[in-house]
Amino acid sequence: MNNLKDSLTEFEGALLAAIRRSGEATPYQIRQAFETSPSPEWSGSSGSVYPAINRLVSRNLLAERRSVDDRRGTKWISLTELGESALLDWIVDIDAAVGPGLDPFRTRSSEWQELPAAKRRTFLKKLECALTERISELGTAMVDDCGASKTRIALDLELQRTRRKWLRNLKYQ
Amino acid sequence: MNNLKDSLTEFEGALLAAIRRSGEATPYQIRQAFETSPSPEWSGSSGSVYPAINRLVSRNLLAERRSVDDRRGTKWISLTELGESALLDWIVDIDAAVGPGLDPFRTRSSEWQELPAAKRRTFLKKLECALTERISELGTAMVDDCGASKTRIALDLELQRTRRKWLRNLKYQ
DNA sequence: CAGAGCATGTAAAGTGTTACATGATTTA
DNA sequence: TAAATCATGTAACACTTTACATGCTCTG
Numbered sequence: 001m002n003n004l005k006d007s008l009t010e011f012e013g014a015l016l017a018a019i020r021r022s023g024e025a026t027p028y029q030i031r032q033a034f035e036t037s038p039s040p041e042w043s044g045s046s047g048s049v050y051p052a053i054n055r056l057v058s059r060n061l062l063a064e065r066r067s068v069d070d071r072r073g074t075k076w077i078s079l080t081e082l083g084e085s086a087l088l089d090w091i092v093d094i095d096a097a098v099g100p101g102l103d104p105f106r107t108r109s110s111e112w113q114e115l116p117a118a119k120r121r122t123f124l125k126k127l128e129c130a131l132t133e134r135i136s137e138l139g140t141a142m143v144d145d146c147g148a149s150k151t152r153i154a155l156d157l158e159l160q161r162t163r164r165k166w167l168r169n170l171k172y173q
Numbered sequence: 174m175n176n177l178k179d180s181l182t183e184f185e186g187a188l189l190a191a192i193r194r195s196g197e198a199t200p201y202q203i204r205q206a207f208e209t210s211p212s213p214e215w216s217g218s219s220g221s222v223y224p225a226i227n228r229l230v231s232r233n234l235l236a237e238r239r240s241v242d243d244r245r246g247t248k249w250i251s252l253t254e255l256g257e258s259a260l261l262d263w264i265v266d267i268d269a270a271v272g273p274g275l276d277p278f279r280t281r282s283s284e285w286q287e288l289p290a291a292k293r294r295t296f297l298k299k300l301e302c303a304l305t306e307r308i309s310e311l312g313t314a315m316v317d318d319c320g321a322s323k324t325r326i327a328l329d330l331e332l333q334r335t336r337r338k339w340l341r342n343l344k345y346q
Numbered sequence: 347c348a349g350a351g352c353a354t355g356t357a358a359a360g361t362g363t364t365a366c367a368t369g370a371t372t373t374a
Numbered sequence: 375t376a377a378a379t380c381a382t383g384t385a386a387c388a389c390t391t392t393a394c395a396t397g398c399t400c401t402g
Contacts, residue, residue, distance in 0.1 A: 009389080010275060010277060010280055011389085017283070026353075026354095027354075028352065040272070041273065041274075041275050042390085043390075043391065045390080045391060045393095046353090046354075046355065046356095047357090047390070047392070047393085048389080048390055048391070050354070050355055051390090052390095054355095070353095071397090071398065072354075072397075072398045073353075073397095074352085074353060074354085075354085091284045091288070092296050093277075093281075096277040097278045097300060098300075098307050098333075099277055100212055100214065100276075100329065101214075101274055101275050101276040101277050101278070101279075102214050102276075103274040103275075103276065103332075104269040104274050105272075105274070106212075106274075106328060106329070107183055107186070107187055107214070108263075108264055108266075109324065109325050109328050110190070110322060110324070110325045111190050111264045112264065114321075119265075123265050127267055127270060130267050130271045134271050148283060148287075149283060151282065151286065151339075151343060152283045154339065154342075155282050156279070158338065158339055159273070159332065159335055160271075162332055162334075165331065166324075166327065166331055182361080184361085199380095199381075200381080201380065201381050204381090216362080218362080218365095219381090219383065220362070220383085220384080221363070223381095223382065224361080224362090224383085224384090225362090228360095228361095243370090244369090244370065244371095245369075245370050245371075245380070245382075246370095246382065247380085247382085248381090
């Protein structure tokens with residue numbers, strides 16, 4: 001009830017999704033999960049995670065439970081029914097999913113072509129190498145991972161390959 | 174000198190790039206360009222554009238000039254040499270370019286597979302339709318556009334096609 | 347019993363969003 | 375001359391980041 005708009009931000013959605021995946025978790029665990037996540041879209045800092053969780057609790061999307069025998073005040077949080085339904089709405093948001101998001105590659109792509117020729121060649125070569133390196137990292141990560149994140153890694157891999165393919169077309173135009 | 178870190182945010186970089194493309198422009202023109210931009214990553218609202226431009230002026234990345242005969246106080250802004258070099262650094266930032274950015278499709282992708290089967294099929298079908306629609310829009314946009322944004326649209330198109338391809342693989346797994 | 351790690355959180359700073367405010371200039 | 379558009383900006387609010395603060399619990 002704190003927030004006028006009832007939709008979730010990208011971060012809040014990702015947060016609820018992570019909590020639901022665990023069933024029940026402590027804010028600290030969720031924070032660790034974000035901090036050690038291979039995709040660093042959010043820092044997972046305490047200054048973002050704790051306030052966000054408390055906001056979601058006050059909006060009745062999360063329920064918190066405290067263990068009696070813990071003097072640290074460790075919280076166990078889980079999704080309420082309202083939280084489940086808000087998360088579901090977030091997951092199936094077609095408009096959000098079809099949008100381009102905030103893609104630093106895409107944002108810069110128009111500018112690369114206007115670099116002076118020598119600088120452009122050097123840079124595009126370096127960028128292609130960096131993409132290739134990332135692609136091979138993702139390749140091994142996908143072989144290692146047989147869990148739920150496998151398809152996500154597959155998507156990452158395809159996106160990077162698409163970037164590289166676009167780059168190669170650009171170079172020889 | 175206002176800002177301790179000397180790097181640019183995504184928005185500031187995009188702002189400088191837009192200003193440089195015009196050579197000299199008024200903040201209002203830049204704002205319009207962002208507002209009518211087909212890629213709605215930023216709102217282009219006055220509350221974001223004017224403060225950002227004034228920040229960049231106070232960091233000596235932008236120079237402002239006022240026409241004497243205009244009582245509205247219209248400003249003409251252009252990049253200083255410092256602004257040019259800051260923009261160049263931003264453009265060739267490999268780490269930023271290789272990162273995934275904030276991609277709502279990618280963020281949600283892990284969750285779609287865990288939807289109940291019936292709901293999942295319905296949703297994935299709708300998502301595929303939405304992607305197809307977007308792909309055809311981009312296709313016509315690319316035919317119409319013969320300017321500098323053509324390759325950017327081509328990238329958009331390839332990214333959406335990659336999403337759709339990934340989605341189709343997912344469905345029949 | 348010291349130090350690493352668990353666990354919560356706040357403070358200050360910066361930035362983006364929506365909504366509001368103000369006045370000048372052009373156009374019907 | 376009224377309305378649309380040009381043109382600048384501020385205010386309130388929300389969120390994220392970095393850095394700081396506090397205390398508990400386990401392990402060597």
